[in-house]
Amino acid sequence: MYRPKTTLEQWRILQAVVDYGGYAQAATKLNKSQSSLNHAVAKLQGLLNVQLLEVKGRKAFLTEAGEVMLRRSRHLTQDVEELEALAESINQDWEPEITLAVDLAYPRALLYPVLADFLPQSRGSRVKLLDTVLTGTEDAITQGWADLVIGGSVPRGYLGEAIGEIYFEAVCHPSHPLAQMPSPLDSNELEHHLQLVIKDTSASPQEKQGWLKSELRWTVSQFQTAIDLLCQGIGFCWLPCHEVRDLVKQGKLVRLSIRHSSFRKHINWLVLPRPDTSGPGTRLLQELILAHRQLKAPDSGQDPRNNNAND
Structure with missing residues (x-):
């Protein structure tokens, strides 16, 4: 059986150094010493015999090899997070709270009947309905802090259902x-x-x-x-x-x-950011949103600003 040379923690530290713009900033965010982060990245490079970062002035920059390795490492750490979340989901019958992120432009008149239908079946789950705009809506998907997202785009690597x-x-x-x-x-x-x-x-x-x-x-x-x-x-x-x-x-x-x-014109999309680990309440809410969707294209020659799909 293959035994990996590197650890998830080393890859997470490399990601943090890149994402936060340097060792000092990453050390603050991770609540670790800067020297421990330097040591972890140096050890990672030594184990792989590949230079991932090069320091210019006070900033660390990815090498070409580092860009490739970093991109692949994100898939690795995300898979582990999703695997652990799946185990947690298996051990719970019904999620206590469901976060629904909705782009501010989405007509709330289309959403309220969904929530009215969901309430009798919610089993006491709390619903957190949050307004988002543009990149903030994409963040709800890519950062995984929302269970369901309604927005105007689907980030690369995710799937969505058109709902309006x-x-x-x-x-x-x-x-x-x-x-x-x-x-x-x-x-x-x-x-x-x-x-x-x-x-x-x-x-x-x-x-x-x-x-x-x-x-x-x-x-x-x-x-x-x-x-x-x-x-x-x-x-x-x-x-x-x-x-x-x-x-x-x-x-x-x-x-x-x-x-x-x-x-x-913007298409509304419903996205389930973590389909493999979504609980039954989230799935039910997703089904109700799809059941209430109003996908109506304007008639040829008709001013879409007067179309009922906007009501």
């Missing part, structure tokens, strides 16, 4: 200068006006979605705050159609017609 569609449109107050300009607007015009954006809930946000080219941006944490500012004539913002439809109908907000971008 959301359309975003740019809106502002009728008196805003952008609303007075001839349509359609050139996107260059937007760059000179205040843009309201919703705060990414990730600790390490990545600006990889949406139009974020305005020279001046204000960040808020909720759609309602953005809507309140818009109604005061402050800025413009891309918001879900279902959040602003009534205000547009009442004339309190207006849609901006922008060349090459009348609206943006």
Whole structure:
């Protein structure tokens, strides 16, 4: 039988040194001495006879071989974590708490009937319903802190079920200068006006979605705050159609017609981050969400902002 030369702890220390940006930072996060981390990585490199890190100045950088080994090591440590979680799941009949992370843009009107159906069957499980935005929603999946996640994308290496569609449109107050300009607007015009954006809930946000080219941006944490500012004539913002439809109908907000971008479409995905270790309560909640999903594509030629799928 093969006996490994290295230990999981050595690989975890290597991951921490890379993830936290150096030995000193990793030592603080792991509550270990910096010398013990240096020793562990040095021993790991010696056992493998491969240089994984090289120090330049005060920072440690991965070598090409180190990048490959680190990537493979993450699969190893994740598999062990999932194996231990599976053992814990086998020993419990029904999870005491279920964490459901839901992207802020997902219509809550679609979610509440699900929770109403779940309550009589929940066996006393507590439900933690948390709002997430953009990268924060992906973190709930990749970091595994949520049992179920509803978001606008599926990270690489995970599977998801499509459960609906959301359309975003740019809106502002009728008196805003952008609303007075001839349509359609050139996107260059937007760059000179205040843009309201919703705060990414990730600790390490990545600006990889949406139009974020305005020279001046204000960040808020909720759609309602953005809507309140818009109604005061402050800025413009891309918001879900279902959040602003009534205000547009009442004339309190207006849609901006922008060349090459009348609206943006997002698919809603339901993701089970740890399918092999999910408990029966999580599985039931997943089934109920799928049973209530409303996947409706707009009819050809119909303005999707008026489609019932956004209600």
